[in-house]
Amino acid sequence: MKQVRIKDIAKLSGFSIGTVDRVLHNRGEVAADTKEKILKIARELDYKPNIVAQALTTKKQYKIAVLIPRADKDNSFWAMHPAGINKALNELRPFKVNVSYYLFELHNEADFLSKAEDLLNDEPEGVILAPILRKESLHICSRLEEKGVPYIFIDSHIENCGNLSFLGENAYKSGRVAASLVDFGVGADNDILVVNIAKDLENTRHLYSRTRGFMNYFGEGGRNKGRKITVEIESSNMDTVRQKLNKVFADYPDIGAILVSSAKTHIVASYLEEKGLKDIILVGYEMTKENLDFLKHGIINFLIGQRPVESSEKALKMMFEHLTTGKTFSKEEFQPVEIINPENADF
Amino acid sequence: MKQVRIKDIAKLSGFSIGTVDRVLHNRGEVAADTKEKILKIARELDYKPNIVAQALTTKKQYKIAVLIPRADKDNSFWAMHPAGINKALNELRPFKVNVSYYLFELHNEADFLSKAEDLLNDEPEGVILAPILRKESLHICSRLEEKGVPYIFIDSHIENCGNLSFLGENAYKSGRVAASLVDFGVGADNDILVVNIAKDLENTRHLYSRTRGFMNYFGEGGRNKGRKITVEIESSNMDTVRQKLNKVFADYPDIGAILVSSAKTHIVASYLEEKGLKDIILVGYEMTKENLDFLKHGIINFLIGQRPVESSEKALKMMFEHLTTGKTFSKEEFQPVEIINPENADF
């Protein structure tokens, strides 16, 4: 099975390679019937372009836009995605890929929409985005679809969209993983507390899904038979957190374990450290610097990771492959749920 | 910073591109002083070949040999490495890479040597091997070095070798991870048993390192204060295992957790199931089908994985990059130690 070249199609069809190339790329200026003839032969021969020759010859740069939250000190999680993009870019070096970032302030709807507008104006050929804000993201996605621009979701998922794929965690499953870890270590009669730190839990579905997974694990079985308490904290401000948690601990003195459903785990860890509550099991999310510090000091027992670097890396490679070959992918590619404790955190 | 082409070097040096190409590839037939001149310019311009053009034009196939144990039902772990190789091959598709396997019977010295001999006769340009049998591997490595053939270790590690790199777990660390998991769930006063199943523990260093990591964790701290018992079982035959373990349990009735230092974990799991010892915590290695079955049924609590698929994938890509560009790598690239429990095993 030697490679089929456009030269072969040219010979068989009786047209020149220039014409064949034009129909293969839909560049117009070809008579309808010759187009058909050529396409037929291409299909029969199962023609696949040689992407190496293509890369060598083309001047085309693939313009890919990335729309994610801006990383900052309280939020270093979002620095991991650019790291993954860079990894992919490095492997794609021989080819011509051009990535531009559109970074919005986390949980700021207006800023998200404004950055998305910038993105649309720049007319990228593919988009990778984190649709954290559900409503606003849906709006952008429909605009992309109108323009025929493919897009891939990372981090968060919206169902029934025209996305090329989704790369990230199965949030429900990761909640169950957290539950199983708590259950392995906690006393059978202790109470368990779930802390959600988010401005608008409604509009941040994956935190909600994690909590649901966590609860369902215990609903369906598990060793622990204690009460399951949920508390929502709207701000990650330490005073607010302290006040809320003081109240919870006053009401429930037998709490043996805490789950924090987001990367803000380190804030609850500070609280526990401050109060000297070292025996309480604390499980949370994401291997950010702040969280890892508390993990190493034994305040956090486990972190659940969703491999953001890998997701973004795969997303970019996937987009490139789609753009060059037209290949499509399964609509959801869940990444493995990663379990991190102090002993395997170094890697 | 535009790309430097051999044409640029040709112009600057006053020679033709043919001559430049000859010195760049050390193909001889060039006067010593012109060679020097050209190399100097190439260095100054920091010339890097365009691998896309190279791939398009060359007829050269890179021949890479893979020397690993043959997978079989008792040993499906070794089927994961070819999976990783295939992944890499798929990404390297536009280039001309040719992989041949040399599969030996696990722990069979003679067979290892015979397959290695076949490999040497076929004169590959790069080798990826699992140096499980220390002594025999050293012999092969020195032969490869004589021939100037680069080689990468996967799975097991031998220090102070001329290997291009090592890709695999940090066995000592992974032993500590296992210990921390046991420690999180086991009663503080229970005894803990370590089971080594291997024909020749001496010559299989990584099992030894895992056990050492496990023991040191408890030596340096940990909640559990019970006794730590070690048993060595030479064969994975069920009768042998049963007999040995019966004896151990008779002597130590308070065993609360078991570590199996290898992929043979499922054999101990069968034993526990047979005896109805469901409350004993069992931690072992590798996500093979047999082990995963017991994990899902709750007999095995945790499996430690070393990401064999990823290691092999990286190894092949690394070898390819080395062969094409001459790039060198750090001598050890440890893979993350993966923690698997029933809830995150599906991925």
Add this chain to the structure above:
DNA sequence: CTGAAAGCGCTTACAG
């Protein structure tokens, strides 16, 4: 609407 030609950067005979 179609074809012939030049070019991407490198490699490979071949002539001298």
Add this chain to the structure above:
DNA sequence: CTGAAAGCGCTTACAG
């Protein structure tokens, strides 16, 4: 020992 030319498979003006 060195250079000129053809070719890898595809794309890109350009001429007709």
